[in-house]
Amino acid sequence: MSFLSPLMLLGLLGAAIPIAVHLQGRRKAKVVPFAALEFLLGTDKRIAKRLVLRQVLLLTFRILICMVAALILAQPYASCESEGPKVAGGPQAAVLIIDDSAAAGYKLDGHTLLSRSLQSASQLLERLGPEADIAVLTTTGGGKEELTRDHLGLRESINATNVSYKRAYGDRAMERAFSLLAGSGHERKTVFLLLAPTKAALPSHATPPEDVTIRVVSPVGDEALDNLAITDLRVQADRSIGSRGLQIIAGVTNFSDKPQVAKLTLLIGDETVARGEIGLAPRESKNKRFSANLSDEVRTTEIRVQVQDDALAADNVRYVVANARDQVSVLLVNGDARAVRHEDELFYVEAALRPGDRSDSGTVIERTTPDDLGKLTLADYDVIVLANVSVLPAARVAALSTWVNAGGGLFVSMGANVDADQYNRSMAPLLAQDLKSALDLRRGRKRSPQAELRLSKLEIEHPVFSVFAKDAPGLYSASFWQVMLLGPTTSVKDRRVLARFDNGAAALVEARQGAGTLMLFGSTLDRDWNNLAIHPGFLPFLQQTIRHLASKPLQGKNQQTMVGNSVLIKIAADDVRLEIEGPGRGRMVLEGEKVEGHKSARLDGIDVPGIYHVSSVDSTGILQPRPEATFAANLDPAVSDLSLVPTEALEREGQGSSGDEEAPTQRIELWHAIAALLLFLLLIESGLGLVGRRSDVVSEAS
Amino acid sequence: MAFLDPIAISKLESLPLRAKVIVEGALTGSHRAKLRGSSVEFAEHKEYSQGDEIRHIDWKVLGKADRYYIKQFEQESELTCYMVLDASASMNYSGKGLSKREYACHLVAALAYLLVGQRDRVGLSIFGNAKDVRWVPPKAKPAHLRELLAMLEQVSKTPQEGAEPLADALERVAELARRRQGLVVVASDLFETDARALSVLGHLRARGHDVVVFHTLDPDEIEFPFDGLSIFESLEGDGRMLVDPASVRRMYKEKMRAFLESSEQQCLRAGIEYHRVRTDTPYEEVLLSFLASRNSANGSRLGEGRVSR
Numbered sequence A: 001m002s003f004l005s006p007l008m009l010l011g012l013l014g015a016a017i018p019i020a021v022h023l024q025g026r027r028k029a030k031v032v033p034f035a036a037l038e039f040l041l042g043t044d045k046r047i048a049k050r051l052v053l054r055q056v057l058l059l060t061f062r063i064l065i066c067m068v069a070a071l072i073l074a075q076p077y078a079s080c081e082s083e084g085p086k087v088a089g090g091p092q093a094a095v096l097i098i099d100d101s102a103a104a105g106y107k108l109d110g111h112t113l114l115s116r117s118l119q120s121a122s123q124l125l126e127r128l129g130p131e132a133d134i135a136v137l138t139t140t141g142g143g144k145e146e147l148t149r150d151h152l153g154l155r156e157s158i159n160a161t162n163v164s165y166k167r168a169y170g171d172r173a174m175e176r177a178f179s180l181l182a183g184s185g186h187e188r189k190t191v192f193l194l195l196a197p198t199k200a201a202l203p204s205h206a207t208p209p210e211d212v213t214i215r216v217v218s219p220v221g222d223e224a225l226d227n228l229a230i231t232d233l234r235v236q237a238d239r240s241i242g243s244r245g246l247q248i249i250a251g252v253t254n255f256s257d258k259p260q261v262a263k264l265t266l267l268i269g270d271e272t273v274a275r276g277e278i279g280l281a282p283r284e285s286k287n288k289r290f291s292a293n294l295s296d297e298v299r300t301t302e303i304r305v306q307v308q309d310d311a312l313a314a315d316n317v318r319y320v321v322a323n324a325r326d327q328v329s330v331l332l333v334n335g336d337a338r339a340v341r342h343e344d345e346l347f348y349v350e351a352a353l354r355p356g357d358r359s360d361s362g363t364v365i366e367r368t369t370p371d372d373l374g375k376l377t378l379a380d381y382d383v384i385v386l387a388n389v390s391v392l393p394a395a396r397v398a399a400l401s402t403w404v405n406a407g408g409g410l411f412v413s414m415g416a417n418v419d420a421d422q423y424n425r426s427m428a429p430l431l432a433q434d435l436k437s438a439l440d441l442r443r444g445r446k447r448s449p450q451a452e453l454r455l456s457k458l459e460i461e462h463p464v465f466s467v468f469a470k471d472a473p474g475l476y477s478a479s480f481w482q483v484m485l486l487g488p489t490t491s492v493k494d495r496r497v498l499a500r501f502d503n504g505a506a507a508l509v510e511a512r513q514g515a516g517t518l519m520l521f522g523s524t525l526d527r528d529w530n531n532l533a534i535h536p537g538f539l540p541f542l543q544q545t546i547r548h549l550a551s552k553p554l555q556g557k558n559q560q561t562m563v564g565n566s567v568l569i570k571i572a573a574d575d576v577r578l579e580i581e582g583p584g585r586g587r588m589v590l591e592g593e594k595v596e597g598h599k600s601a602r603l604d605g606i607d608v609p610g611i612y613h614v615s616s617v618d619s620t621g622i623l624q625p626r627p628e629a630t631f632a633a634n635l636d637p638a639v640s641d642l643s644l645v646p647t648e649a650l651e652r653e654g655q656g657s658s659g660d661e662e663a664p665t666q667r668i669e670l671w672h673a674i675a676a677l678l679l680f681l682l683l684i685e686s687g688l689g690l691v692g693r694r695s696d697v698v699s700e701a702s
Numbered sequence B: 001m002a003f004l005d006p007i008a009i010s011k012l013e014s015l016p017l018r019a020k021v022i023v024e025g026a027l028t029g030s031h032r033a034k035l036r037g038s039s040v041e042f043a044e045h046k047e048y049s050q051g052d053e054i055r056h057i058d059w060k061v062l063g064k065a066d067r068y069y070i071k072q073f074e075q076e077s078e079l080t081c082y083m084v085l086d087a088s089a090s091m092n093y094s095g096k097g098l099s100k101r102e103y104a105c106h107l108v109a110a111l112a113y114l115l116v117g118q119r120d121r122v123g124l125s126i127f128g129n130a131k132d133v134r135w136v137p138p139k140a141k142p143a144h145l146r147e148l149l150a151m152l153e154q155v156s157k158t159p160q161e162g163a164e165p166l167a168d169a170l171e172r173v174a175e176l177a178r179r180r181q182g183l184v185v186v187a188s189d190l191f192e193t194d195a196r197a198l199s200v201l202g203h204l205r206a207r208g209h210d211v212v213v214f215h216t217l218d219p220d221e222i223e224f225p226f227d228g229l230s231i232f233e234s235l236e237g238d239g240r241m242l243v244d245p246a247s248v249r250r251m252y253k254e255k256m257r258a259f260l261e262s263s264e265q266q267c268l269r270a271g272i273e274y275h276r277v278r279t280d281t282p283y284e285e286v287l288l289s290f291l292a293s294r295n296s297a298n299g300s301r302l303g304e305g306r307v308s309r
Helices: A006-028 A045-073 A113-128 A151-159 A170-182 A347-353 A394-405 A420-426 A538-549 A671-694 B006-010 B015-027 B059-065 B100-117 B142-157 B166-176 B196-206 B219-223 B245-270 B283-299
Strands: A030-034 A076-081 A092-098 A132-138 A143-148 A189-194 A212-217 A228-237 A245-254 A260-268 A271-280 A285-293 A300-307 A317-323 A328-334 A363-368 A383-387 A409-413 A435-440 A482-486 A495-501 A506-513 A516-521 A560-562 A567-570 A575-581 A587-591 A600-603 A610-618 A623-625 A631-634 A665-669 B040-047 B069-075 B080-086 B121-127 B134-139 B183-188 B210-217 B230-234 B240-243 B273-278
Touching: A006 A045, A045 A671, A076 A671, A092 A113, A092 A143, A092 A170, A113 A132, A113 A151, A113 A189, A113 A212, A132 A151, A132 A170, A143 A151, A143 A170, A170 A189, A228 A260, A228 A300, A228 A317, A245 A260, A245 A271, A245 A300, A245 A317, A260 A285, A271 A285, A317 A560, A317 A610, A328 A347, A328 A538, A347 A363, A347 A538, A383 A538, A394 A409, A394 A506, A394 A516, A409 A538, A420 A435, A482 A506, A516 A538, A575 A600, A587 A600, B059 B069, B080 B100, B080 B134, B080 B142, B080 B166, B100 B121, B100 B142, B100 B183, B100 B210, B100 B283, B121 B142, B121 B166, B134 B142, B134 B166, B166 B183, B166 B196, B183 B196, B196 B210, B196 B245, B210 B219, B210 B245, B219 B245, B240 B245, B245 B273, B273 B283
Parallel strands: A030 B230, A092 A132, A092 A189, A189 A212, A328 A363, A328 A383, A383 A409, A409 A516, A560 A631, B080 B121, B080 B183, B183 B210, B210 B273
Antiparallel strands: A076 A665, A132 A143, A228 A245, A245 A285, A260 A271, A260 A300, A300 A317, A317 A631, A435 A482, A495 A506, A506 A516, A567 A600, A575 A587, A575 A610, A610 A623, A610 A631, B040 B069, B121 B134, B230 B240
16 A cells, blocks of 8 residues: 555554543543442443443544544555556557447447547556657547657547547558558557457458557457347338338347347337337347338438447437339220220229229329320339230330339230230230130030139239238139130249139239339230129229339338448539538538539538438529438448457567566555545444433543 | 531530530420439339338428328339441541541430430440451440540541441341340441341341431432542442543432432331431431430330431
């Protein structure tokens, strides 16, 4: 034990004060010869003994109090070795690399890893001494990138270091450190890595020069750093729940060695839409799917999924922006138009897609004829229905094929105008499967159950049939007396038979073509070949089919980037300035040569996760929001993996190492404990005094 | 009547004189008829016959009746009184006036003077120091009174040592007085560590002795008027106590009161006459109280305890 103010130990002589007071008190007492002494003592001799003991205790405690007070004034302390690298002071060059990535925001016992590293850096600065040339770098690219003896500036640089959301680039920092040390004339050159040795933060490729010593100063022990993170967030259209339905898929990873339950919350805008839980085994990743139906007026949707708080808060939330599509636009090509409305080929189709002509059905229907098809811009439609259409010209077939490849959904139904051979020859790119021949079960027969087919073997899990019960009475009860038989095919990769007739013939075939979908229905959509149109299953069947075919990728879906990356923002012809407002440092502006004459502008400096809103100013000076350009920035998922890796391979002794490094010592102040002891003694002394006042006899003198 | 202040009395030179002053001061003007001092009482007349003493012829009857009658008197039996004086070290305590020992000596001397003057036999036992036991057998001669007073004067003037129990002294007296019942007068502070003394007193009373206790105490011992931190030294032992009197006064007085009440009650129960005597009380009050109680005793049954404070 040592003392900061040893002279104060003279105060120990103060212990003589209570002794002197005690003796003086006894000397002052007058002596009275007395006969009735027994009445003072009473009959219980133990009282006298107890009183003597109490008096002795009082004197002892008062002496101790005086001594302890003197000890406190002398400010005692003890020294012991503390954790940390061995360091030798003196002339040398050293680079401190501090991990300031998002992972450094991990809280351990109430302190972030960064604050621990900064404390270690300050201690290192002190121990390296004023003769050392030191540089301070951070793994995300900041710091004081020069070797200097301006320790005041270095200390300021250290204190100004904050957690960044950028990814740690340990190798880049190491290369910069080696570069700085290469320019130093000192023999001793050291790189101190002040970081938690995680896979993301630790340099793995940098090759150190021979004369450089590398030390790792970890702010954590050997214990695993538990973390639960949202590592992915995607959005896709989900027509099964509505024309503006979305499916939000959140990827959750348990970066710990024990099972955890992730409690997820989905927020659209600022409103909590859904909550859910998902159990995760150690080191397991799972997806959690949420469904949401957007209202009509919403176009750009800001979606956020967050998980319950844990030690690393930065990766508990993830953002995505989805631009919702408008209503499904359907083009109905009528191959058998009739003047009598209920005889028209599309009479039942229109009734099914727009029941009651309601505007909120989510479907915009447009009719045309095969001849007028060439006059329309196919890209304006999500789904095209070719109902009993004769063979189309090759150019239109090609246009339709291109449109399908780009993501369109084409539904082809049969009828009297369909010639199998001609279709196979001219319209093969639009067919999910080749046609064989039409089968008319009533030719030459009376109408009877044997002369009819029914649907069977529905792919009930497919979105088209997912709304039906397992027995689908509304579909199975329909009769088909004329169907188109399909030819054999060997293509099974992107082709799927969704329904069959009870004679085994394919009734509904789906095939993927490019980004789009083809569907072939082996009968008519009116009542010429069947009576499906008047069965209750027809409406949901057709609506589900159209929604499924309209499931093109969302416009600009998953508009997200990583923090630290650049983003390209499209520029309109008359835009002169772009303003981007994000969650971090306020408004960013792109203008001048960055904008003028370009189709897109690059935005750097995205350093905080969140949603970034874009506005543009055109030549008239009017600021217009650009919701379609809104984007989300998220953390690099690699930051979330805090598994510690061994550092032995990285640490090394350089040639210039003198070997006279000393372990750091830690000073432990003892006066706090002694002050507590003083309080304790004072309490006991007060208690004894109180007992003394209650008691009659003060003391028995020997 | 002027009070016989103990301090004033003590200034007189000799104890016999002091005893005389005390007794005369106490008796002047009170109970004269009862205390004429005659030891012979008239019983009856008897006709003269040869051999009778001529001096007993009642000449007045001869003048009236012309016949010789002899006055016959009852012979009065002598009272034997055993004075037991506590001269232990605890009796040395003196507050503002006389010590308890001096006061008790004066009181015993006055009683002895009175009793011998009545031709009663008075013996004296002085206890306290087991190595120096003093015993004067009971006699009724004036010369004997001088011997008693001389011994009391010597004890009065000299501080005593020792702490012989009162019970031992009483047992001695009981042994010596076993053949003749008498009056046992005890003057002591009764500061005993055991309760044997009062028990022996009870035995004396049971044997037919008339027992009177003068419980002699200094006012300081009753009221504990001390102030300031004090070391109290035991007069009979090695005990010393550093005491804040103010803080212990209440407890002390409670214990003292309990002790006094206990002593009194035990005496009462044993049929012992109990007189609590403070050393600042004039002697005449004590003597008058004693004598009054003795006179009333003639009308009370033997063995009834009496108390005066």
